[in-house]
Amino acid sequence: MDTNHKMKGLKFITRKIAGFFIDLNNAFQFTLRFFREVFKPPYEFKEIIRQCYQVGYKSLFLITLTGFITGLVFTKQSRPSLSEFGATSWLPSLVAIAIIRALAPLVTALIAAGKVGSNIGAELGSMKVTEQIDAMEVSAVNPFKFLVVSRVLATTLMMPMLMCYTGLVGMLGSFLNVHMNEQTSFISFFQAAFNNISFLDIFSSLIKSIVYGFTIGVVGCYKGFHASNGTEGVGKAANASVVLSMFLIFIEEILIVQITNSFRV
Amino acid sequence: MEEGRRHTDPGELMIRIRNLHKSFGENEVLKGVDLDVYNKENMVVLGRSGSGKSVLIKIICGLLYQDSGAVTVLGKDVIHLNDRELRELRLQVGFSFQNSALYDSMTVKENLAFPLVRHRRHLTRKEQNHEIESVLDDVGLLQTLNQMPAELSGGQRKRIGVARTLILRPRIMLYDEPTSGLDPITSMEINNLINLVRHKFNTTSIIITHDLTCAKITGDRVAMLFEGKFIKQGTFAEVFSSSDERIHNFYNYNFIESR
Numbered sequence: 001m002d003t004n005h006k007m008k009g010l011k012f013i014t015r016k017i018a019g020f021f022i023d024l025n026n027a028f029q030f031t032l033r034f035f036r037e038v039f040k041p042p043y044e045f046k047e048i049i050r051q052c053y054q055v056g057y058k059s060l061f062l063i064t065l066t067g068f069i070t071g072l073v074f075t076k077q078s079r080p081s082l083s084e085f086g087a088t089s090w091l092p093s094l095v096a097i098a099i100i101r102a103l104a105p106l107v108t109a110l111i112a113a114g115k116v117g118s119n120i121g122a123e124l125g126s127m128k129v130t131e132q133i134d135a136m137e138v139s140a141v142n143p144f145k146f147l148v149v150s151r152v153l154a155t156t157l158m159m160p161m162l163m164c165y166t167g168l169v170g171m172l173g174s175f176l177n178v179h180m181n182e183q184t185s186f187i188s189f190f191q192a193a194f195n196n197i198s199f200l201d202i203f204s205s206l207i208k209s210i211v212y213g214f215t216i217g218v219v220g221c222y223k224g225f226h227a228s229n230g231t232e233g234v235g236k237a238a239n240a241s242v243v244l245s246m247f248l249i250f251i252e253e254i255l256i257v258q259i260t261n262s263f264r265v
Numbered sequence: 266m267e268e269g270r271r272h273t274d275p276g277e278l279m280i281r282i283r284n285l286h287k288s289f290g291e292n293e294v295l296k297g298v299d300l301d302v303y304n305k306e307n308m309v310v311l312g313r314s315g316s317g318k319s320v321l322i323k324i325i326c327g328l329l330y331q332d333s334g335a336v337t338v339l340g341k342d343v344i345h346l347n348d349r350e351l352r353e354l355r356l357q358v359g360f361s362f363q364n365s366a367l368y369d370s371m372t373v374k375e376n377l378a379f380p381l382v383r384h385r386r387h388l389t390r391k392e393q394n395h396e397i398e399s400v401l402d403d404v405g406l407l408q409t410l411n412q413m414p415a416e417l418s419g420g421q422r423k424r425i426g427v428a429r430t431l432i433l434r435p436r437i438m439l440y441d442e443p444t445s446g447l448d449p450i451t452s453m454e455i456n457n458l459i460n461l462v463r464h465k466f467n468t469t470s471i472i473i474t475h476d477l478t479c480a481k482i483t484g485d486r487v488a489m490l491f492e493g494k495f496i497k498q499g500t501f502a503e504v505f506s507s508s509d510e511r512i513h514n515f516y517n518y519n520f521i522e523s524r
Binding site: 042123126127130131132134135136137138139140141142 | 323326352353355356358359360362364366367368369370379380384429433
């Protein structure tokens with residue numbers, strides 16, 4: 001009886017591990033297919049622009065709010081530590097480094113993973129379970145090209161723009177706090193802020209946001225495209241899109257920071 | 266009389282299926298299916314839910330692939346077609362889904378324009394609009410042009426689904442449960458539409474259903490699928506005059522249900 005339970009447990013674990021690797025392989029094939037399809041005509045320009053609007057414009061309010069609060073709170077929290085050493089004049093450059101190097105790409109990506117990723121997962125999942133994707137296929141339209149390529153391109157293209165916007169809004173939040181405490185002018189604040197920012201900081205953040213955008217798009221589309229089991233499957237696809245995107249974003253953050261640091265003198 | 270309903274030269278074979286097998290995991294759904302469908306013929310595939318009817322037509326249009334056996338559509342072996350060839354074949358095969366599968370983020374007009382703008386690129390905007398209005402008129406729903414799918418009734422959605430496939434002028438129509446979930450009057454309208462489509466667009470059709478009224482009204486021939494195999498093929502009268510108990514049970518169940 002005990003051996004029987006152990007065997008069952010072993011089988012369960014083996015099945016789960018095998019399932020994980022099959023899923024991983026499918027996701028890899030899905031990503032490869034994106035690169036195969038993206039350069040092949042016909043191009044769905046209208047749909048790409050529509051998706052860019054969905055990803056960019058519709059996330060703007062949330063990103064403005066979070067970016068501004070991040071900048072404001074980060075400055076407020078850093079002030080006591082710096083004022084102990086009489087170094088509050090370093091606040092602008094400290095905040096600029098933190099926002100440009102890490103916070104702007106990461107906050108933008110996490111917000112987009114929640115808003116855009118779940119939206120893509122749910123939309124494609126719903127299309128899958130109601131056979132709308134099959135309907136596209138039988139009408140000789142490539143659903144991968146129309147649905148996946150356009151969405152992944154849109155998230156990849158829009159994420160750097162959103163990241164720049166988050167950075168700007170975050171810096172404005174920080175400026176508000178600094179100005180209220182030290183009456184620093186707008187120009188002096190930004191001059192001090194950008195004194196310690198290098199090309200590598202901006203470049204690595206742009207690369208990060210491109211990678212994050214691509215991840216959010218691919219994960220959302222993959223989970224939506226492979227949804228099953230009716231409405232329950234749609235919910236799972238939306239949920240998995242967010243969770244997996246966020247997880248991968250943190251892994252990518254670690255890797256990109258390591259790579260970038262190796263270029264720093 | 267029943268044979269006389271066949272409008273076709275029986276020699277012109279549009280769909281040929283031989284020894285078709287398909288399993289999902291350990292569940293063998295199709296266990297050696299053979300079927301011939303001739304030009305401009307309405308072939309009805311009858312069977313209980315889960316008997317593999319929908320799987321059969323999904324294999325015909327290349328949405329699913331068989332485990333073994335051969336499916337030839339318009340002379341082409343579906344499983345051996347590459348992506349481009351499969352797309353070309355699909356332009357000639359329309360598929361009307363059980364739940365219509367209308368794109369719910371698009372209006373009726375956009376639903377119909379979706380395949381049209383991608384496959385009839387030479388048409389001007391005016392010609393496209395004319396095509397869309399003409400097909401919508403054929404299915405009797407011109408007034409729904411700017412409505413969203415969510416605003417339509419079940420019967421209207423089915424009609425729009427048919428219109429969307431007709432817009433590419435397919436030679437073969439595959440109907441998956443065209444009358445399921447509809448009241449008897451709307452079902453009758455859909456049955457009449459299936460016949461109208463055949464006459465007006467000269468289509469060959471496979472109609473998947475478990476509705477005997479639909480089978481009787483639309484079918485030139487009927488094939489009875491039971492546990493993954495065809496147990497009887499012929500006209501409606503031939504199939505239901507059979508002494509096979511499984512066919513009798515199916516007939517009686519429908520009769521009791523429709524009462």
